[in-house]
Amino acid sequence: MRAVVIHAEKDLRVEEMAVPDLGPLDVRVRMKAGGICGSDLHYYLHGGFGTIRVREPMVLGHEIAGIVEAVGAEVSRVAPGDLVAVNPSRACGQCRYCQSGQQQHCTDMLFYGSAMRFPHVQGGFRQQLVIEERQAVKLPNAVGAAQAAFCEPFAVCLHAVKRAGALLGRRVLVTGSGPIGVLTVVAARAAGAAEIVVTDVADGPLPTALAMGATAAINVMAEPERLKAEYGAEKGSFDVMFECSGNQHALTGAFDALRPGAVIVQIGMGGNFTIPMNVVVAKEFDLRGSFRFHEEFAWAASLIGSGRVDLSPLLTATFPIEQAVEAFDLAADKSRAMKVQLSFD
Numbered sequence: 625m626r627a628v629v630i631h632a633e634k635d636l637r638v639e640e641m642a643v644p645d646l647g648p649l650d651v652r653v654r655m656k657a658g659g660i661c662g663s664d665l666h667y668y669l670h671g672g673f674g675t676i677r678v679r680e681p682m683v684l685g686h687e688i689a690g691i692v693e694a695v696g697a698e699v700s701r702v703a704p705g706d707l708v709a710v711n712p713s714r715a716c717g718q719c720r721y722c723q724s725g726q727q728q729h730c731t732d733m734l735f736y737g738s739a740m741r742f743p744h745v746q747g748g749f750r751q752q753l754v755i756e757e758r759q760a761v762k763l764p765n766a767v768g769a770a771q772a773a774f775c776e777p778f779a780v781c782l783h784a785v786k787r788a789g790a791l792l793g794r795r796v797l798v799t800g801s802g803p804i805g806v807l808t809v810v811a812a813r814a815a816g817a818a819e820i821v822v823t824d825v826a827d828g829p830l831p832t833a834l835a836m837g838a839t840a841a842i843n844v845m846a847e848p849e850r851l852k853a854e855y856g857a858e859k860g861s862f863d864v865m866f867e868c869s870g871n872q873h874a875l876t877g878a879f880d881a882l883r884p885g886a887v888i889v890q891i892g893m894g895g896n897f898t899i900p901m902n903v904v905v906a907k908e909f910d911l912r913g914s915f916r917f918h919e920e921f922a923w924a925a926s927l928i929g930s931g932r933v934d935l936s937p938l939l940t941a942t943f944p945i946e947q948a949v950e951a952f953d954l955a956a957d958k959s960r961a962m963k964v965q966l967s968f969d
Contacts, residue, residue, distance in 0.1 A: 627750035633671035656769030659687030685749030686712035689772035712736035800869025870894030
């Protein structure tokens, strides 16, 4: 079969590789769709991120879905022909975090397409993938693999919304309108937020955010004073902020618009921030991190599979596996792309 393999910065190749054997509790999936994530782009553009570097050839990809082709003798949850979203997270189930229901913090996590461990954990951008039964989450076939492949990034946003607490009737600010920002809008809307304002430094993604449920959108580069002017009166307006850009200025630049006691959920990862702690203290902000997901993957599949959310407007383009380099180049151009997927047929 063919697979998309990163060797080093800007060295992405489509290569032949063997199909793994099928064990009694395994499922073999014929991959249909795979979304290019920000971490995939970091490996492609920079050879890694922070201190994490590609040290051996690694198959990329963790936003994946396909059709079950074969199952092991002891598999009962899915059958050949089923559409499944593949959960790329394989927690050990034994460490103290797994035992306490915090599987996203597993001390022996195997997460597809990650160079955090060595040997690296190979990813899902390949024509066939053998997974554990627990990783296969079934959706109605009519939903299609392209939408099913959104389960992973949507699960990230559902976990962030869970971290924020109750959103029913709340006023919400989302900074950064890339795929995670827009999916956070969808998740916040599903959780009952009354108002959702989104910001970005470019106009490009803002119409998509509005189409997916935002009530207002602001280009903070073109209108740097608008957020404070419209939402800063009486110590601020927003009850909850989701920071999705990973940019320090997006976080601190919104402080005037947050009311005292506001909850801030940091989703975007952007390295070290300098934060005015006097403002955090004086306005009693509640700053929370949000990392990956666990049970939220099944929630994402349920919301997508039931038709309660339609994420298809986020899909900019789909490329065949042979054009993986062109797909990654488009995905890296945020002025032209929201979400780019690969097709493995």
